[in-house]
Amino acid sequence: MNALLIRDIRLAVRAGGGFGLGLAFFLIVIVMVPFAVGADTGLLSKTAPGVLWIGALLACLLSLDRLLALDFEDGTLDLLATAPLPLEAALSVKALAHWITTGLPLVIAAPVLGVLMNLPTQGYGWLVLSLLLGTPALSVIGTFGAALTVGIKRGGLLLSLLVLPLYVPTLIFGAEAARRGAAGADVSTPMLLLAGISAATIALMPFASAAVLKVNLR
């Protein structure tokens, strides 16, 4: 499992792996927002938690179609499926690698972009915490979407259509927690629900992902 994790991270970080693309996309989305809605600092700071969450979510989505597609094409997935390691575990590791190369950088970059969005001071900690709790769920749900569409040529658009509705609960609780944090209100309810969704999806989604991947490898 360690070997697989290290391999996936290496492949993502090396040239052509697309590491940093998600981050750059996140930056660009956040830069575009003031152009679209106006540079009014009051408005920006009010919408900052939600916009940062949407940006992180889209950046996460962008990197999903390469999560399994390349390994599917060169036959790595067939090997993984026949390896002694259960496919569920292999997909969990792949989701973890995706989170380390995409989710974690987004979490780290979010406070910097929060400055651009004029996020209120008390909101930074809660924003980072909500992203830290929420992005793993985005990665495992995304892995399910990637496993569903892996056999489809140019399935990127379909992948978004399938995955985005599944992101709704995570987004609602994550953005709500960040918003309440920024407004100085009590964050415990949405934060706990967000943590619950992450825990449940990490525990259960790999089984669904492995089931659909097995169908696609048949």
Next chain:
Amino acid sequence: MSLWEYANPVKFLRLSERVLPTLWVLAISSTVVGLVWGFFFTPDDIRQGSTVKIIYIHVPAALIAINAWFMMLVASLIWLIRRHHVSALAAKAAAPVGVVMTLIALITGAIWGQPMWGTWWVWDPRLTSFLILFLFYLGYIALWEAIEDSDTAADLTAVLCMVGSVFAVLSRYAVNFWNQGLHQGTSIPVATGERSVADVFFVPLLISMVGFGLLFLALTLYRTGTEIRVRRTKALLAREGRN
């Protein structure tokens, strides 16, 4: 004689051909009776005027929209567990009917909301979760369309339907938490046996609910039959090609 006998496509087709004419007549007549009665032979509401009459389309459509997804879930489970092709095709056939019902509920709701709430759309929990349901339907149909091999498509969409059901319910409650509603509560709480709709409105509403339900059943049976025949034609053509 068990229900599973109709997992055989030939028997299923024979049964649906026998049932469908009656079903069509019942479905169309009860829908027409319900709607005509509702539209022309009920008094105007004291506050809502004649806009209240949209309820005879809106509520039955919403009811079927949700239950169609539920039927797809059951059919998907049957396909995954017992591998009956008819079941998978029935789920496929029901999806477009469900998506149209969802769209009807959304559109009629908007038309009613404009004069009553003063807006076409609000981000109310019920409206929002219906929009999310609509997206789930679109994703489900798109996945069926995208995959060529029909057994693979059936497997993948069945899992998507199950996962989607869980997330749809989750979204329903998440959305409740996220925003307070403008939409009124149910007029016919089944659990308590009470209702806030007077009999003059209730009876035609009930008839049109039954009508929409039968209509869904008839359309789904009919479309399942079509799907079976399409698959048969494909099999025949494939055999022709080999010879």
